[in-house]
Amino acid sequence: MSASINKVSVIGAGTMGAGIAALCAAAGCQVVLLDMKSDIAAASIERLAGGKRPVITEDQAKLITAGSLSDDLNAISDSDWICEAVVEDLQIKRDLFANIETIRRDGSIVTTNTSGIPLKDIVADMPARLRQDIAVTHFFNPVHIMKLVELIPGADTDPQVTSRLADFLSGPLGKGVVYAKDTVNFIGNRIGCFWMLAGLSKAANADDTSMEAIDALMSKPVGLPPTGLYGLIDLIGLDVMDFVAKNLDKNLPANDVGRNYLALPATESEMLGNGQLGRKTGGGFYKLVKADDGSKSMEVYDLTDKHWRPMQNIELQAVHQDIKTLMFSDDAEGRFSWDLMSATLNYASELVPEISDDIVNVDRAMKWGFNWAMGPFELIDAIGAQAFSDKLKADGVAINGMLKVLLDNGHGSFYINDGKEFLTVDGHYEQVPA
Numbered sequence: 001m002s003a004s005i006n007k008v009s010v011i012g013a014g015t016m017g018a019g020i021a022a023l024c025a026a027a028g029c030q031v032v033l034l035d036m037k038s039d040i041a042a043a044s045i046e047r048l049a050g051g052k053r054p055v056i057t058e059d060q061a062k063l064i065t066a067g068s069l070s071d072d073l074n075a076i077s078d079s080d081w082i083c084e085a086v087v088e089d090l091q092i093k094r095d096l097f098a099n100i101e102t103i104r105r106d107g108s109i110v111t112t113n114t115s116g117i118p119l120k121d122i123v124a125d126m127p128a129r130l131r132q133d134i135a136v137t138h139f140f141n142p143v144h145i146m147k148l149v150e151l152i153p154g155a156d157t158d159p160q161v162t163s164r165l166a167d168f169l170s171g172p173l174g175k176g177v178v179y180a181k182d183t184v185n186f187i188g189n190r191i192g193c194f195w196m197l198a199g200l201s202k203a204a205n206a207d208d209t210s211m212e213a214i215d216a217l218m219s220k221p222v223g224l225p226p227t228g229l230y231g232l233i234d235l236i237g238l239d240v241m242d243f244v245a246k247n248l249d250k251n252l253p254a255n256d257v258g259r260n261y262l263a264l265p266a267t268e269s270e271m272l273g274n275g276q277l278g279r280k281t282g283g284g285f286y287k288l289v290k291a292d293d294g295s296k297s298m299e300v301y302d303l304t305d306k307h308w309r310p311m312q313n314i315e316l317q318a319v320h321q322d323i324k325t326l327m328f329s330d331d332a333e334g335r336f337s338w339d340l341m342s343a344t345l346n347y348a349s350e351l352v353p354e355i356s357d358d359i360v361n362v363d364r365a366m367k368w369g370f371n372w373a374m375g376p377f378e379l380i381d382a383i384g385a386q387a388f389s390d391k392l393k394a395d396g397v398a399i400n401g402m403l404k405v406l407l408d409n410g411h412g413s414f415y416i417n418d419g420k421e422f423l424t425v426d427g428h429y430e431q432v433p434a
């Protein structure tokens, strides 16, 4: 089996497929980009190399050949890597892989960019050759900017396939590879979507804390991006959140605590029904308003009174600006922050080794895919693992997962030696891999 990847086929020329094709062209690969009609793929290539902020140069764009699935599927026959990035629909993906399998050459690698469909469902009853040559490569949007790619082998994936992909993704494509397991939403979206869905639910039931205050707390003070909770969901769209929740409902384990947060709160459900989805519909929780004189201002949708009002600037008190004091602050701000962040961090602790063999891959997924300044385990260390566990116990929460491993072995933190060693699921420390 040849080790290098030089010829790539990307199927699906939408947001993700176009981004992956551009990344490969920028790395000097020959790329075939197919969609339902070749015009769709051609328009994507034009967009990549044109506009105000081109993603690739005109010369790099010449490395990408547009085609259609109906007329040009044979063009994938000599590809080293065939990456599927069509709509998130199990049957469409399965039909496509059945076709690909009849055309691709021996030794080629196949991947799906699915964000949440388990690989085992995609390859169920498929030929053994496909099952050994397929994996998930889950890129994050925008592909040329986000460092993370989650790499997920299936039960029958040949380890050589995984290692060839890891070499290519981290080498020529310059990505940060995180190894995940074939569980729903993998690592980043499993924890990130828990945080968002639990956040909406908990905020709906929180003491008097405004949307602006929640976003001010759920950003810099806890090392999360400036969009906070509502700002991030505006970016993603309430329709996508609803789609994610439905997929989680189908695939989460029966006893998973994430099941408590799958239903959107009443007001958010109304917004979804009314098409008030987020930035793509001109406003969701926030909207930018232009006055007649040309000036611009932000408004927020008041979830209690259900009307738009001017956004307020929030000045956080010093005690709320640092996660170490915020988590233990006995006021509305502290209680909400503890409620959401402790649930999320404890969830991450309970998910190892279910979703990842170790804490390092979890921390990297959240840093590289969600732009968290620290991963969940680094955050627990920053708060103080003992104090964090004591407060969870005082809340009546049973300590499981990696927190239990840490406490049972008498350790004080998940990382030691300036972050160079991490706590394994067996309770000892190992060198953090490069």
Ligand code: NAI
Binding pocket: 011, 012, 013, 014, 015, 016, 017, 035, 036, 040, 069, 085, 086, 087, 088, 089, 092, 113, 114, 115, 116, 138, 139, 140, 141
């Ligand atoms: P998109 O809607 O931008 O593009 C999907 C493309 O698939 C379109 O160009 C469409 O013409 C094509 N298509 C639709 N039906 C098809 C069919 N029957 N056969 C062949 N092509 C068909 O979607 P996007 O966002 O690029 O997503 C693609 C995949 O990547 C999905 O599985 C999605 O879950 C996943 N993903 C999306 C992310 C995002 O942020 N948009 C992030 C990570 C993964």
